[in-house]
Amino acid sequence: MTPRSAGPQLCDLSSAEILAATAGRTLTWPVGSIEQHGPHLPLSVDTLLADAFARQIAYELNALTLPAQSIAARSLPQSGGGLSFPGTVHVRGRSLLGFLEDTLESLCALPWHRLLIVNGHYENEPFLFEALDEVARRPAGAGKEFIALSWWSLVDTDWLAGRVPLFPGWHAEHAGITETSLMLYLRPDLVSAARPDHTDPPRPGIHLHPVDVHRTTNQGVLSSTSKATAALGKDLFWHVVAAAVDLVSEGNGLLREEKT
Numbered sequence: 001m002t003p004r005s006a007g008p009q010l011c012d013l014s015s016a017e018i019l020a021a022t023a024g025r026t027l028t029w030p031v032g033s034i035e036q037h038g039p040h041l042p043l044s045v046d047t048l049l050a051d052a053f054a055r056q057i058a059y060e061l062n063a064l065t066l067p068a069q070s071i072a073a074r075s076l077p078q079s080g081g082g083l084s085f086p087g088t089v090h091v092r093g094r095s096l097l098g099f100l101e102d103t104l105e106s107l108c109a110l111p112w113h114r115l116l117i118v119n120g121h122y123e124n125e126p127f128l129f130e131a132l133d134e135v136a137r138r139p140a141g142a143g144k145e146f147i148a149l150s151w152w153s154l155v156d157t158d159w160l161a162g163r164v165p166l167f168p169g170w171h172a173e174h175a176g177i178t179e180t181s182l183m184l185y186l187r188p189d190l191v192s193a194a195r196p197d198h199t200d201p202p203r204p205g206i207h208l209h210p211v212d213v214h215r216t217t218n219q220g221v222l223s224s225t226s227k228a229t230a231a232l233g234k235d236l237f238w239h240v241v242a243a244a245v246d247l248v249s250e251g252n253g254l255l256r257e258e259k260t
């Protein structure tokens with residue numbers, strides 16, 4: 001299978017077509033970042049991966065995809081390397097929350113039924129969840145179904161453990177083995193040969209200031225990249241797409257009682 005590089009795009013429709021085309025449908029919205037991803041990956045990784053997942057999921061669900069949002073939350077030192085590394089373009093959390101609420105409320109004027117936000121940037125998650133919770137309570141959100149997820153939240157722990165022993169945790173999976181592998185599968189033209197390893201990733205749930213990014217990262221990489229392969233990226237891509245389709249089809253994000 002080849003990922004959909006160009007699924008059906010909401011903004012390719014005309015204003016005259018949009019009401020009929022979106023009535024009762026599902027929309028997917030990829031949200032990423034412009035953020036440093038070590039010496040071997042481009043600033044666009046989080047946006048590019050969210051876009052690829054959102055387009056493929058939309059294809060599987062006969063949904064429409066919104067343009068990817070790339071400018072979002074600030075990169076933090078313990079989960080993204082932070083602002084010590086040049087290239088991150090972000091807005092403050094208060095701006096992002098206002099932007100997301102305005103965008104979502106405006107989007108609710110269309111007669112779609114379900115919105116699935118596919119997040120690719122670790123630091124976006126609390127703002128996305130809060131904005132959705134806020135808009136869902138407003139009159140504009142009445143009758144709508146909202147799902148927001150970070151793609152890595154769909155990765156089965158046992159599935160990953162069989163492929164990536166000593167996985168450091170998703171907070172430290174920044175420019176590491178899974179993102180590098182996905183990029184090798186989806187956009188190998190954007191991956192350079194460097195494969196930094198960082199054997200002492202930061203611990204989750206801790207924010208330090210001042211922070212020595214030469215200790216918390218290796219050139220902006222928080223974990224390890226040397227085992228990254230396009231084959232792992234391919235398996236991971238389709239694992240996540242299948243899990244997203246299952247989640248939407250089942251109508252909830254609860255853990256399954258039995259793993260298949």
Ligand SMILES: [Zn+2]
Binds near residue numbers: 046120
């Ligand atoms: Zn990333």
